[in-house]
Amino acid sequence: MRIAASKPIRFTVNEIAGKVSGLLRIPRGAKALLALAHGAGAGMRHHFMEDVADKFAGLGIATLRYQFLYMEKGIKRPDNEALLTATVRAAMASAREHGPDLPLFAGGKSMGGRMTSIAAANGSLEGVRGLVFFGFPLHAAGRPGAERGKHLFKVSTPMLFLQGSRDSLADLRLLEPVCKGLGKKAELFVVEGGDHSFHMLKSSGRSDDQVLDEIVSKAAAWMLKK
Numbered sequence: 001m002r003i004a005a006s007k008p009i010r011f012t013v014n015e016i017a018g019k020v021s022g023l024l025r026i027p028r029g030a031k032a033l034l035a036l037a038h039g040a041g042a043g044m045r046h047h048f049m050e051d052v053a054d055k056f057a058g059l060g061i062a063t064l065r066y067q068f069l070y071m072e073k074g075i076k077r078p079d080n081e082a083l084l085t086a087t088v089r090a091a092m093a094s095a096r097e098h099g100p101d102l103p104l105f106a107g108g109k110s111m112g113g114r115m116t117s118i119a120a121a122n123g124s125l126e127g128v129r130g131l132v133f134f135g136f137p138l139h140a141a142g143r144p145g146a147e148r149g150k151h152l153f154k155v156s157t158p159m160l161f162l163q164g165s166r167d168s169l170a171d172l173r174l175l176e177p178v179c180k181g182l183g184k185k186a187e188l189f190v191v192e193g194g195d196h197s198f199h200m201l202k203s204s205g206r207s208d209d210q211v212l213d214e215i216v217s218k219a220a221a222w223m224l225k226k
Contacts, residue, residue: 004028004057006065011094013069013087020087022066024098025053030062032223033099034132035091037112040078043071048109048197051209052134055216061223062099066091068112078111085119092125105223107132107160110169110196114148121154129226130158132219135196137169138178144171149178152186159186160222162215164194189218 006023013020023044026033034056038044044065053063068087070079078084088106095104104127106116113133120131139145152159161179163170172190179188191211193204198211 006053009064009094009098011066011090013083013090017069017083017086020067020069020072020090022064022091022094023053024062024064025057026062026099026102027057027060029060030099030102031060032105032220033062033064033095033102034105034107034219034223035064035066035088035095037066037068037088037091037108037116038071039108039110039112039135041076043067048134051212052109052216055212056220059217059220061220062102064091064095064098066094068115081115081118084111084115085122088116088119089125092128096127103223103226104128105130105132105226107134109134110137113137117155117159118151120157121151124156128157130160130223131155132160132162132223134162134215135167135169135198136161136163136175137196138175139169139171141168144174146174146178149175152178152182155185157185158226160219161186161188162191162198162219163188164191164196164198166193166195169196187222189215191215 004027006025009022010019179186
């Protein structure tokens with residue numbers, strides 16, 4: 001079966017920031033649309049983002065991957081929080097425009113997921129049924145703490161946390177109580193042996209691709225229940 005290719009798009013963040021790029025992929029018979037933000041150090045074309053979009057397309061889930069402004073300009077330092085969250089909101093508006101009849105979800109890899117959650121905490125994202133986090137960065141590497149999770153309690157939208165048990169940016173001893181405190185709004189899905197990028201050790205007997213299949217299938221099933 002031929003799966004639809006990604007379509008380049010552009011959308012405006014605001015009058016000052018201007019436009020950023022996105023990649024829209026809507027497979028035939030799509031059942032939902034996920035707007036997916038990239039992590040701090042790699043853009044929307046990173047192999048992780050590409051692979052996730054491919055796998056979602058195979059399951060009938062459309063995706064809109066998009067760039068933050070600093071990545072669009074080739075700058076290494078991420079934008080400030082206000083601009084990052086403004087980009088999330090603009091991306092959601094673009095997603096609603098391109099997939100008006102599709103159930104809408106938002107999320108991202110690492111920082112992209114965190115910025116999406118902050119945007120949702122600061123005011124609900126219109127039409128969004130749930131948030132999907134691929135490796136939520138609860139703290140900096142080697143500096144365990146749960147301060148970065150406080151805003152999650154202001155989010156009213158259901159949330160799915162996909163985390164590796166070896167994630168150096170999310171000690172499960174800290175993340176699990178946060179998710180438990182969020183109650184029915186949150187679900188935590190742990191990949192045993194996975195790191196922050198869901199990379200697996202050879203001793204696990206599982207490949208990275210198998211793990212990506214697992215987490216994307218989990219996310220797709222979760223979205224289709226919302």
